[in-house]
Amino acid sequence: MKPLNLAPLLMSLALAACGGGGGDSPAPSAGPDVSPGAASGDLTSGVTAIQNPTAITEIQPAPASIGADVPATYFGTAPSTVQKELVGPYQLLKAGTLDEEKGRLTLPLYKGRLASGETVWYILTDTDDEANAAALGINFSSKLSYAAVGRGVRHASQQLIDGETVVVFESGRVDFSPVHAVTPGAEPHPFPPSAFQPGSVGDADYSPLAMIGGHVYNAPIVAFGTPAATLDAFCNGNADYHLVHDKVVSICPRDRVVTLALTTGFSFGRPVLYLSTEASHALPAAMEGATLAPGLVDIKVGNDDTAFSAVERLFAVVNGASNDVAGEVHPQRQGFDSALRGDGGPLNVLGGIPTVATDYSPLWDLNVGEWTASAVSHDYRARLTGEFEFLGNVQRGFLTGPGGGPFGSTGFIVNCPIVSRFL
Incomplete structure (x- = not known):
């Protein structure tokens, strides 16, 4: 089926009121930099309430000991420690050191060069070389x-x-000097934003993908044309986002590492962490805190799991539930409206990831759904955590495309390598 290409609709909605960047509020953080919420106040059967939930504790599985007569220490190891495909936590992108509580990943920092001589600082997250993927983690x-x-x-x-x-x-420059900003639209629906600006913009040839040694590697650029000595000033954090990617927490050429903020989401009912680095259009790039990568536009969307497809689908909601009680996170919270209100990330739903499916790609074909007025009024709206749960609500007519239009591909690609799963 030909992709619906909702890009013109989404872009026209957003650009209708899109203005300059002066005074724009920063985009909601898609990558958490948080500590776990404190648990206090015994309730019943040893259950404790989480105070001040964070982006991580919002999706973190509850302890198996809740409601049991024994503490968590009595429970055995997670099945995923025996077989990675079974339920339990599992780090997929093993090349880095994962700080699950803070939602951060520290990866090797590679130094390359553009053919014209500029220094390129990049990371490696994915490849179509199966043997080297295993070797590099x-x-x-x-x-x-x-x-x-x-x-x-x-x-x-x-x-x-x-x-x-x-x-x-051979090609591909990235300008990190723009100021990342997203201005929420007017209530009652902050999405689409009234103004937006990605914090980093690639030139017309930039794609994070590179053919190296006969294989394709996902090699996002995190800094460009900046001397190592300048970047070494950010080894302990406080990075200058006019020089580096907006997901950088710290960058240290001296130690050859970079620490990046991650994004929370779901895949087939399992809470996950992933890294969002690029998007093919300015709107998702700004919303994700990612680099605009025009080269990704040439990759076909709408063909998902067919032969010769380079993409997998990612599902997002426009108007899911938002936080409505001060100091509490709504248990069904999700979507762009909620994110633009400052509740947290949009909690997108990813399709297949390694160990769960065979069709993983870090190139996600963005499919956006909107709950109908009828679904909202009947309280059918809920947090969606799996692809077929999402598609089932589309099939029953509870979710449509934005503005009540047909559901399908927006025409946008986001580059989001999977990092780990909680279950």
Whole structure:
């Protein structure tokens, strides 16, 4: 089926009132930098209430000991420690050190070069080379092989420069100087935002994907053209976002590492953490705190799991429930409206991820749904955590495309490598 390409609708809705950046409020953080909410106040059967829930505790599974006559220490290890496909926590992007409580991942920082001479600082998250994925601890995605169309994949090669082997990219610059800003729209529906600006913008040829040694790698740029000595000032944090990606918590060429903020979501009912680095259009790039990567536009969407598809689907809600009691997180909270009100991330629903499905790709074809007025009035609106749960509500007519239009691909791609799952 031909993709519906809702991009013109979403962009026209947002751009209708899109203005300049002066005085714009910052975008809601898609990547948590938080500590777990404190638990206090014994209730019943050893249950404790979480005070000040955070982005992590909002989706973190409850202890199995709740309601039992024994403490959590009596329970055995998670089944995922025996077999990764079974229920339980599992880190998928093993190349980095995961701080699950703060929602951060520390990855190796690679230094490359553009053909014109500028320094490129990048990370590696995925590849279509299965053996090297296992060796490096990054995600394997066979679908990336089919992204090499048009500007979808940049070309790169290893070259010997001043006695050092360096990956040299033929094209793709990123400007990190723009100020990331998203101004919520007027209530009662803050989405679409009235103004937005991605904090980093790639040139016309930029895609995070690169062909290196005959294989496609997901190699997002986190800093460009900045000397190592300048970036070393951010080894302990306080990064200058005019110089680095907005997801950077700290960056340290001296130690060859970068720490990045992660995003919370779900995949087939399992809470997950993922890294959002690029988007093909300015609206999702600004909403995600990601880099605008125009090269991704050349990759086909709407074909999901068909032969030669490079994408997997990601599902987002416009008008899910929002927090309505001070100091409490609504248990069904979700969606763009909620995120733009400052409640937290949108809690998007990812399709297949490794260990759960065979069709994983870090390139997510963004599908956006809106609860109908009838669904809202009948209290059918709930937090959705799985692809087929989402599609079932579309099938029954409770969810439509934005503005009541047909449901399907927006035409947008977001680059979001999976990092870990909680279950």
